Amino acid sequence: MTDAVDVNSAVRNVLRDETWGQHKQLHLHASFRALFKGTLDRSGYRALILRLYGFYVPLDAAIAETLGSSGFDAGDYAYHPRAPLFAQDLVDLGLDDAALAAAPRSPEAGTKISPNTLGGVLYVVEGSTHGGGVIDRAARDLLGDGPPDGRRYWDWCRTKGAYRWEMTNRLLLRLKEAGTPQQDLIKGARQTFQSIADWLMPLDRPSPSAGRSTESLS
Numbered sequence: 001m002t003d004a005v006d007v008n009s010a011v012r013n014v015l016r017d018e019t020w021g022q023h024k025q026l027h028l029h030a031s032f033r034a035l036f037k038g039t040l041d042r043s044g045y046r047a048l049i050l051r052l053y054g055f056y057v058p059l060d061a062a063i064a065e066t067l068g069s070s071g072f073d074a075g076d077y078a079y080h081p082r083a084p085l086f087a088q089d090l091v092d093l094g095l096d097d098a099a100l101a102a103a104p105r106s107p108e109a110g111t112k113i114s115p116n117t118l119g120g121v122l123y124v125v126e127g128s129t130h131g132g133g134v135i136d137r138a139a140r141d142l143l144g145d146g147p148p149d150g151r152r153y154w155d156w157c158r159t160k161g162a163y164r165w166e167m168t169n170r171l172l173l174r175l176k177e178a179g180t181p182q183q184d185l186i187k188g189a190r191q192t193f194q195s196i197a198d199w200l201m202p203l204d205r206p207s208p209s210a211g212r213s214t215e216s217l218s
Contacts, residue, residue, distance in 0.1 A: 008173040011185070015123050018186045022193035029197075030204045035138045045142055046093045047203060049153075053086035055106045055199050059125070062110025066118045073178070077171040079122075080164070085153040092149040108195040113188065119175040120188025124196075126168040132157025 016023075026032075031048045034040035040048075060081040067074055087100055113121055136154035148155035175185070 008169055008176075011172050011176050011182070012123070012169065014182060015120060015185060015189050019124070019189045019193055022190065022197065026193065026197055026200075029200055031200070032135070035135065035142065038138075038141060040142065042093070042142065044203075045139070045150075046090070046095075048200075049086055049089050049093065049150075050095070050103055051200055051203055052153075053083055053090060053100070054104050055109050055196055056082040056086060057103075057105050057109075058111075059106070059109040062113045063118070063121065063125070066113050066115055069115050072115050072118075073174065074171060075174045077122075077167050077174075080160075082125075082153065085156055089150050089152050092152070106195065106199045108198060112191050114184075116180055116184035117188030117191070119172050119180060120185040120190070121192045122168055122171065123185070123189050124192040126164050129157040129161030129164055133161050 031040060031044060034044065035048075060079075060083050063079050064081070066072065067077075067079055090100060132154050136148075136151060136158045139151035139154050143150045172185075176182075
């Protein structure tokens with residue numbers, strides 16, 4: 001058991017170290033910073049959720065397709081699609097079905113996923129649930145206490161993140177033991193960070209405090 005834990009920790013440490021720069025840059029995104037500072041209005045928040053929805057619609061599909069690939073053994077790992085949670089948040093925030101159908105989709109999300117890179121993709125996606133729990137507090141300050149209308153995704157991250165991270169770690173260990181090349185895992189993580197950064201870029205605005213640290217998003 002100790003050896004398995006050490007291997008799993010080593011895999012996570014490599015992925016963390018190899019993507020640290022990209023991870024840090026995502027923390028500095030203006031919309032997230034404004035949300036934490038209490039300066040993001042509801043319109044800006046809705047634009048952020050809409051953008052995330054457009055990212056996860058194709059990514060959810062690509063992850064599901066790869067998990068279903070012939071011969072891919074995911075063990076007890078089961079992916080939970082994110083797009084439906086964001087869709088419900090958007091409905092809560094006033095969008096209708098037509099607006100959701102017309103929402104732009106990321107052309108890059110999920111296009112480069114393979115069975116060998118999937119572990120790195122999920123390292124990023126599932127790891128972000130940790131930050132989602134933190135974001136939930138800031139979203140509650142914006143939207144108000146009570147039912148999680150408009151922040152269902154962040155509330156889900158807060159309540160399910162720890163369980164999902166444990167499950168993801170078991171998958172990473174399984175992939176490592178099956179001989180998945182480490183460089184492919186790194187590639188999947190890097191590509192995922194880059195694709196979400198590119199997709200969120202239109203919402204990024206210069207911030208006078210961009211040089212200071214912000215709360216961790218994951």
